[in-house]
Amino acid sequence: MYDAPNTELHVTQNDIKIAARKVQVYYGDTHAIKDVDVDIEDKTVTAFIGPSGCGKSTFLRCINRMNDTIDICRVEGDIQIDGEDIYDKRVDPVQLRAKVGMVFQKPNPFPKSIYDNIAYGPKIHGLAKNKADLDEIVEKALRRGAIWDEVKDRLHAPGTGLSGGQQQRLCIARAVATEPEVLLMDEPCSALDPIATAQVEELIDELKQNYSVVIVTHSMQQAARVSQKTAFFHLGHLVEYGETGKIFTNPEDTRTESYITGRIG
Amino acid sequence: MTDASMQGGAAAPSRKSSIHTIDARTKKRNAAEARFKAYGLAAILVGLFFLVVLAVSIVRNGLPAFTETTVDLEFVLTEEQYQEAEGTLFKTAAYTDFFIAGLREQLVEDGVEVAFDEDAIERILGKVGGNLREFYRANEDKLGEPVSFTMSASSRVDGYMNGRVTRDGLEDSRFLMATDLDLVDVLRDAGIITQSFNWNFITGADSGVDNPGGAGIGASVVGSFFMMIVVLVLSLPIGVAASIYLEEFAPQNRFTDLIEVNISNLAAVPSIVFGILGLAVFIQFMHLPQSAPLVGGLVLTLMTLPTIIISTRASLKSVPPSIRDAALGVGASKMQAVFHHVLPLAMPGILTGTIIGLAQALGETAPLLLIGMVGFVARGYPDGFVGGFTEANSAMPAQIYTWAARADVSFYEKAWGGIIILLLFLLTMNIIAIILRRRFERRW
Numbered sequence: 001m002y003d004a005p006n007t008e009l010h011v012t013q014n015d016i017k018i019a020a021r022k023v024q025v026y027y028g029d030t031h032a033i034k035d036v037d038v039d040i041e042d043k044t045v046t047a048f049i050g051p052s053g054c055g056k057s058t059f060l061r062c063i064n065r066m067n068d069t070i071d072i073c074r075v076e077g078d079i080q081i082d083g084e085d086i087y088d089k090r091v092d093p094v095q096l097r098a099k100v101g102m103v104f105q106k107p108n109p110f111p112k113s114i115y116d117n118i119a120y121g122p123k124i125h126g127l128a129k130n131k132a133d134l135d136e137i138v139e140k141a142l143r144r145g146a147i148w149d150e151v152k153d154r155l156h157a158p159g160t161g162l163s164g165g166q167q168q169r170l171c172i173a174r175a176v177a178t179e180p181e182v183l184l185m186d187e188p189c190s191a192l193d194p195i196a197t198a199q200v201e202e203l204i205d206e207l208k209q210n211y212s213v214v215i216v217t218h219s220m221q222q223a224a225r226v227s228q229k230t231a232f233f234h235l236g237h238l239v240e241y242g243e244t245g246k247i248f249t250n251p252e253d254t255r256t257e258s259y260i261t262g263r264i265g
Numbered sequence: 266m267t268d269a270s271m272q273g274g275a276a277a278p279s280r281k282s283s284i285h286t287i288d289a290r291t292k293k294r295n296a297a298e299a300r301f302k303a304y305g306l307a308a309i310l311v312g313l314f315f316l317v318v319l320a321v322s323i324v325r326n327g328l329p330a331f332t333e334t335t336v337d338l339e340f341v342l343t344e345e346q347y348q349e350a351e352g353t354l355f356k357t358a359a360y361t362d363f364f365i366a367g368l369r370e371q372l373v374e375d376g377v378e379v380a381f382d383e384d385a386i387e388r389i390l391g392k393v394g395g396n397l398r399e400f401y402r403a404n405e406d407k408l409g410e411p412v413s414f415t416m417s418a419s420s421r422v423d424g425y426m427n428g429r430v431t432r433d434g435l436e437d438s439r440f441l442m443a444t445d446l447d448l449v450d451v452l453r454d455a456g457i458i459t460q461s462f463n464w465n466f467i468t469g470a471d472s473g474v475d476n477p478g479g480a481g482i483g484a485s486v487v488g489s490f491f492m493m494i495v496v497l498v499l500s501l502p503i504g505v506a507a508s509i510y511l512e513e514f515a516p517q518n519r520f521t522d523l524i525e526v527n528i529s530n531l532a533a534v535p536s537i538v539f540g541i542l543g544l545a546v547f548i549q550f551m552h553l554p555q556s557a558p559l560v561g562g563l564v565l566t567l568m569t570l571p572t573i574i575i576s577t578r579a580s581l582k583s584v585p586p587s588i589r590d591a592a593l594g595v596g597a598s599k600m601q602a603v604f605h606h607v608l609p610l611a612m613p614g615i616l617t618g619t620i621i622g623l624a625q626a627l628g629e630t631a632p633l634l635l636i637g638m639v640g641f642v643a644r645g646y647p648d649g650f651v652g653g654f655t656e657a658n659s660a661m662p663a664q665i666y667t668w669a670a671r672a673d674v675s676f677y678e679k680a681w682g683g684i685i686i687l688l689l690f691l692l693t694m695n696i697i698a699i700i701l702r703r704r705f706e707r708r709w
Contacts, residue, residue, distance in 0.1 A: 064594070066590070066593065066594070069589075069593065069599075071516060071517050072517075094596055094597070094598045095596070097593060097594060097595070097596040098595070098596030101594065101595070102590075102594040103594075104587060104590055104591065104594065106587055108585075108587035108588060108590060108591040109591070110588065110591060110592070110606055111588075111610065120592075120595060120597075120605070121595035121596060121597075124595075124596065124597055124601055124605075125596060171591070174591075174595060175594065175595065177595075178595055178596055
């Protein structure tokens, strides 16, 4: 009883990082996302859960405009990061993506050395003035990706030679190397074994100190473990959004309850 | 419920079978599989058989082109004879006569016992007069001194030395009498007629129709080389740029669909169509020189582009989309994603496609017939060919075609020899393709 309001207070202290209003996404004639309104907080892990095809990944990819690369995809509505509309005509998606990093479902390191994997982003954005700078950025990113100790002796070995879990942490390190403000993760652990998953989850927990992390997951246990806020998507609608604890223990919507108890999905 | 379980119980023993006995159905399936394997093996063996037949016949027919039969003679032409020859109407014939006289003297000196006459020597020698005259006009100071000449023998003597012409069934003609062969044997024993490796075949230019011994494929190798440079320089950048645009940047709509379908269609257009297009556009409209490697290269570029575009697009497509996502995800622009990540990964495929396209172009004959790269005799070789993009030239397949169409059987032999050279080039290109692919793949 004493704890509850305190947690509430703690959570609402965070600023709103991403604000989405009436977001619609169409793939050709298919209406994939319908009227999604959501406020995602800074320095918080927000989990998107829901059955396959519910639109959670689609919505995630709207936040860094990765959907722009799909010809038939059309986004309507309003998504703001720090009060700026990311679908404004003046926004260059390339610049936006430096600010909103992304980690994908399957670990996808470039077929280059570990060092080059991390250094690529900072290089193209001009974050390093010289080699020493770049070395420092690479080390910092690898440390934040919790993989430095494992790879520091073989920075010039190919990134594709690492194990699955290491590759995924390398990808996370690569994403944080460009100093983003938001980190989007699309089922980052679906290709990993339980031990690697635990390592990545631990990492996500640390990352929330600096970033607003949005994670799409199929595992409800994972959502419960790592996130402070959870959003439940179903058939393109955002059904329910709130404190993770509340969503899992006392959902308001019957669809959320059915999904969590395994009756739909 | 009870009925069902009892029925099941009754049926069970009859369905029970040992896995040690193979039932009829399995036997049938196994037999079908064995038959299929046999068909496959037979097909491969038939293919191999034809390959061996092809290789053997090419080598057997083509190898004689690499040896030449020569008449070696130390010969003196005096100042007076020179003036006399230059004063006659048929100058080269006069030189030939002097050479024959020289050879005759040599034979008498050696004490050759076989009866022979001047005509026999003329039949054995090729047309030497032209070469002699050319030599003495260039080196007048050598007049009166002994000079040792190596002159190619006539094509029939060459055939006799190679085993193509035999005494059996030899009918006397104005080209070769059976008795001439006795003289040839004597000359061979005397070391005047010898066989040696025919460097001229590899380095030389085509000769006139009456001189198969002097014909070489060198000039057309140079011509083919210039054409391949034109094809490579034009089709690789254009083809790769077009494929990258179509694959990575172009919107998917009716227009790009149309382009795509037409590129596939172009790849199937007969090459002679490109030839007549080249004739109309490059020669008749743009007035580029006929028979030039530049025009040949342009025509072959048109032919090669679809091949390169198709293979480049296929290899771009085979790069996993996750790599593009990864690059875009860290804030690379589309162009950076393509040039830094996708293109290097697609490179082995692109190179293989390009080299296969080039190999195809190298062996292409039909379009060259239409732009006049056949039936041409080199003048001023090799000097005139070094800068030769716009100089008239031939190409290897066109040269082979020209030789095969000539009446003298010695040229037929040259055609086979030319095929050996062409195949060697193709083999080299394919090996380069394999090495490049391996090298690039190892990097990833």
